[in-house]
Amino acid sequence: MTEQVLLLLPPEGQNWSSLETYRAHDGYRGAEKALREMEPAKIVDEVKSSGLRGRGGAGFSTGTKWTFLPKDGRRPRYIACNADESEPGTFKDRQILERNPHKLIEGLLIAAYANEIDAAYVYMRGEYRSAFENLNRAIAEARSAGYLGKNILGTNLAFDIFVHRGAGAYICGEETGLMESLEGRKGQPRKRPPFPAVSGLWRQPTTINNVETMSHVPHIVLRGADWFKGIGTEKSTGTTIFGVSGDVVRPGTFELPLGTPLREIIFEHAGGLHPNRTLKAVIPGGVSMPVLTAEMAMQVAMDHDSLQKAGTLLGTGAIIVMDDRACMVRAAMVIARFFRHESCGQCTQCREGTGWLHKLMQGLEAGHGTKRDLEAIDEVAKFMEGHTICALADAAAWGTGWFLRRFRSEFEAHVEHRGCPLEGVSFEV
Amino acid sequence: MTAEAAVGAPALPESVRARIVAEFPKYPEKRAVLLSALHFVQEECEGWIRPEMVPEIAVLLEIREIEVWEVISFYSMFHSERVGRCHVKVCVNLSCCLRGARGMMRRLEELLDIRPGEVTEDGLFSLEGAECLGSCGTAPVIQVNNEAYLENVRLEELPAMLDRLRGRFSTSAGGAAGNGAAA
Ligand SMILES: Cc1cc2nc3c(=O)[nH]c(=O)nc-3n(C[C@H](O)[C@H](O)[C@H](O)COP(=O)(O)O)c2cc1C
Ligand code: SF4
Ligand code: FES
Numbered sequence: 037m038t039e040q041v042l043l044l045l046p047p048e049g050q051n052w053s054s055l056e057t058y059r060a061h062d063g064y065r066g067a068e069k070a071l072r073e074m075e076p077a078k079i080v081d082e083v084k085s086s087g088l089r090g091r092g093g094a095g096f097s098t099g100t101k102w103t104f105l106p107k108d109g110r111r112p113r114y115i116a117c118n119a120d121e122s123e124p125g126t127f128k129d130r131q132i133l134e135r136n137p138h139k140l141i142e143g144l145l146i147a148a149y150a151n152e153i154d155a156a157y158v159y160m161r162g163e164y165r166s167a168f169e170n171l172n173r174a175i176a177e178a179r180s181a182g183y184l185g186k187n188i189l190g191t192n193l194a195f196d197i198f199v200h201r202g203a204g205a206y207i208c209g210e211e212t213g214l215m216e217s218l219e220g221r222k223g224q225p226r227k228r229p230p231f232p233a234v235s236g237l238w239r240q241p242t243t244i245n246n247v248e249t250m251s252h253v254p255h256i257v258l259r260g261a262d263w264f265k266g267i268g269t270e271k272s273t274g275t276t277i278f279g280v281s282g283d284v285v286r287p288g289t290f291e292l293p294l295g296t297p298l299r300e301i302i303f304e305h306a307g308g309l310h311p312n313r314t315l316k317a318v319i320p321g322g323v324s325m326p327v328l329t330a331e332m333a334m335q336v337a338m339d340h341d342s343l344q345k346a347g348t349l350l351g352t353g354a355i356i357v358m359d360d361r362a363c364m365v366r367a368a369m370v371i372a373r374f375f376r377h378e379s380c381g382q383c384t385q386c387r388e389g390t391g392w393l394h395k396l397m398q399g400l401e402a403g404h405g406t407k408r409d410l411e412a413i414d415e416v417a418k419f420m421e422g423h424t425i426c427a428l429a430d431a432a433a434w435g436t437g438w439f440l441r442r443f444r445s446e447f448e449a450h451v452e453h454r455g456c457p458l459e460g461v462s463f464e465v
Numbered sequence: 466m467t468a469e470a471a472v473g474a475p476a477l478p479e480s481v482r483a484r485i486v487a488e489f490p491k492y493p494e495k496r497a498v499l500l501s502a503l504h505f506v507q508e509e510c511e512g513w514i515r516p517e518m519v520p521e522i523a524v525l526l527e528i529r530e531i532e533v534w535e536v537i538s539f540y541s542m543f544h545s546e547r548v549g550r551c552h553v554k555v556c557v558n559l560s561c562c563l564r565g566a567r568g569m570m571r572r573l574e575e576l577l578d579i580r581p582g583e584v585t586e587d588g589l590f591s592l593e594g595a596e597c598l599g600s601c602g603t604a605p606v607i608q609v610n611n612e613a614y615l616e617n618v619r620l621e622e623l624p625a626m627l628d629r630l631r632g633r634f635s636t637s638a639g640g641a642a643g644n645g646a647a648a
Contacts, residue, residue: 112493124558124597162504162542163598166613198491203500203540206596220496220526222539238493281560281601288602323559354601356560370559374596464567465557 037304038296041267041275044132044139044251045291051135053170055177058138064183066254070146071189079150079257086261087273088253091128092118092209092246093322093351095272095340098253102151104233105241112154114237115147116218116244119160119167120202120209123322124374125354128277129247131289133160133167136251137174141197143250145183146257148195151243155196158247159214162203171199206378210426211244213380224380225426248277268294272339272350280306282357283313294350295339302333302357313359317443321351323371324431326438327364348438363462364446368439369397370465375432386429389420393436400447403455410447413440476517477525481505485525495526499536502526503543504611512552512610513544541596542611549584549591550634554608557594560601565620569605570594572623589635590627 046052052061070079084099105113117140121129132140144156160168175197178184186194200218202208208217212226215237236242252274256264265273272294278301281287285307292301298320302308309315315330320338326348328336336346343350358367372394381387396413399405417437420429440447449457456462475482484505488498502522506514514537523530537543544552555561555570570592574580577590584591600606603616609630618626 121599122597125560125601126597127599127601130599161599162500162540163595163608163611165611200497201501201504203504204542204596205540217500218497219494220499220528220536221532222535279602281604282563287560287604319559356563356601358563362563366562367559370557370562374558377596463563463565465562 037300038292040291040305041293042291043255043267043275044136044248044277045289046135052139053135053137053174055138055174055181058136062255062258063138064142064254066256066258067142067145067149067183068189070257071149071191071193074257076150076152079146082261083150083253083256086256086264087268087271088249088256088264089272089340090246091248091252091276091352093123093324095350098245098249101233101245102147102243104231105151105243106234110241111152112240113152114240114242115144115151115153115156115250116211116214116232116237116242117144117156117158117250118209118211118214118244118246119158119164120206120214121164121247122161122206122209123324123352123354124371125279125281125319125322125356126352127279127281128289128353130164130167131277132247132251133164133171137171138178139251139254140171140247141174141178141183143253144197145188145195146253147243147245147250149193153195153243155198157218157237158197158199159208159218160199160201161208162201168199168201175199205380206374207380207426207428210428213426214244215242222380224382225428227425269337269339269341271341276338276353278305278338278353278355280355280357283309283359283362284357285310292338295337295342297337298355299334301338301355306355306357309357309359313361315357316360316362317358317364317367319354319356319435321349322354323356323374323435325349325351326434327367327442329442332442361458361461361463363456363458364439364443365397365400365450365456366462366465368436369394369401371435371439372397372432375428375435379428379432383424383429385420386424386432389416389429390432392416393432397436400450401456403450403453405451407448407451410440410444410451413437413447475521476515477506477521478509481509482525485522496528496532499526499528499533500540503533503537503540507542507544508611511550512548513546516545547584547588549589551589551630552591552593552610553630554593554595554598556596556598556600556604556606556608558597558601560597561604561606564604566605569607569618569620569623572620573627576623576627587635589631 088098089095207213208223213223217223290305318333376390376394417433420433485502607615
């Protein structure tokens with residue numbers, strides 16, 4: 037079994053939230069190296085060549101994203117750090133925020149120096165009470181130790197971090213929805229262009245990066261891009277925090293190299309299935325990503341390329357496991373309900389489509405679904421893809437439509453049985 | 466703080482006002498404090514936002530009242546109607562449902578004799594089905610007010626959990642023991 041490789045998290049049972057403990061584990065040595073020995077452009081290059089890809093869902097190259105920031109001297113410039121973590125199945129950023137918050141602070145500090153950033157706003161979902169308090173405590177500590185504020189580490193760098201609380205809206209994790217929300221409005225995504233790099237928070241240049249993504253920056257700078265590239269696969273470098281939930285014996289988070297086989301994560305790290313159960317389905321990257329059948333899941337490795345080849349995406353690395361008891365229509369129905377609830381309503385395809393998907397699934401469960409309804413699910417899902425202001429509509433289409441396409445016989449059984457054939461066996465919704 | 470505050474007297478408690486003003490220096494614009502302001506109100510005023518507070522918040526943040534209302538109605542954590550002093554949220558998204566969340570919700574409905582969206586007659590409890598709370602590895606998950614999560618909750622623990630909450634929230638005169646008083 038692949039050992040956990042702990043770059044982001046302390047060993048199980050430990051908490052490195054205090055500055056003293058963090059410093060005892062190489063804490064702030066990456067920042068010291070960056071600010072004292074490296075040119076800003078060299079840091080951007082290093083992060084680019086490390087192959088680090090965003091851990092918020094889209095998997096875009098972090099170094100490349102930073103190069104989109106304009107070189108026109110316009111200030112202030114911001115980092116919007118995404119701690120909204122609302123993709124169902126995802127609970128990894130919270131581990132960093134609650135157990136290793138200085139890692140994030142150090143990453144943001146290096147990013148600020150590298151990209152001439154004046155302030156970072158960490159947009160944290162409003163429900164994360166403990167994480168909010170823990171991060172604020174760590175920021176205060178970092179500030180009094182001279183890692184934030186003016187003349188950081190004796191240089192002329194001035195930079196600060198503010199934590200901003202959201203209030204229960206999944207769409208605020210979308211990059212421009214987040215910015216609208218941070219500015220004090222409804223979290224309705226903006227049309228692009230202009231892109232956030234040139235016109236983000238308060239119309240100023242802004243880079244948006246996820247908590248886990250930023251937390252990788254300190255060790256990349258300290259130990260070098262080549263070392264980081266030595267972990268994971270060629271195009272999916274480093275580790276990530278996989279979250280495993282659902283029908284496994286030992287759910288939880290496991291920090292492992294990208295490219296670890298899904299079978300190993302489920303059956304070894306997460307303790308496998310409950311006695312006498314068999315695997316039915318796995319969602320590999322949060323509910324926005326296409327579901328896999330057991331057969332597909334047992335052959336795939338958890339990196340961008342392998343998952344794409346298998347017909348899904350890595351997303352947030354949130355693995356939801358369902359055993360033979362689970363009804364696939366119910367699972368799709370919960371997901372459809374979620375997206376219907378979370379659609380911001382700006383685009384017709386999304387607003388109407390999510391409602392239709394939910395109603396069609398409800399019909400199947402209630403026993404009045406028809407063969408025609410199955411075609412309708414497929415058509416609605418296709419009609420939603422690729423035509424909207426943000427990717428929520430695509431996520432809703434993938435997260436539900438692929439249940440039908442990959443578990444068609446179970447959907448058909450709902451039509452034939454006039455209701456759920458797994459009533460009394462499946463989980464309830 | 467009650468809704469029948471004397472005419473002309475400010476509805477927004479002075480402590481909330483002070484916390485709002487203290488946030489201003491963090492942002493280039495005052496309106497960015499709106500979400501925080503509404504959280505402060507709920508924390509100090511029994512978990513919901515009274516309509517008479519809205520104009521005062523708007524004046525403080527230099528925005529229109531409608532802009533405050535739009536935000537209140539957009540975000541699921543904000544309540545413009547009274548909730549229980551103990552607002553109980555049960556996550557009913559997929560990972561929690563796989564581990565029995567629906568049964569937990571049903572049991573809570575029986576124990577409290579209310580449905581999601583309702584408040585018990587004594588004003589103590591309200592129930593809500595929540596979307597994923599980001600704690601799927603320790604499902605099922607409950608959040609009371611805005612406190613730290615209750616994780617890996619078991620069905621048989623629910624009566625004792627409610628008793629504990631009754632003990633904490635029923636004696637107080639409201640206010641101070643309101644939402645999020647864990648701080
Ligand atoms: C509907 C929707 C919800 C999203 N939610 C989150 C989220 O909760 N956290 C996150 O980091 N990224 C989320 N994203 C992705 C962000 O838009 C953005 O790509 C990401 O924060 C960029 O950071 P990264 O490059 O470090 O991944 C979401 C995207 C969409 C379309
Ligand atoms: S796709 Fe959906 S969530 Fe995104 S902007 Fe359009 S309506 Fe809003
Ligand atoms: S599904 Fe309940 S916490 Fe994520």
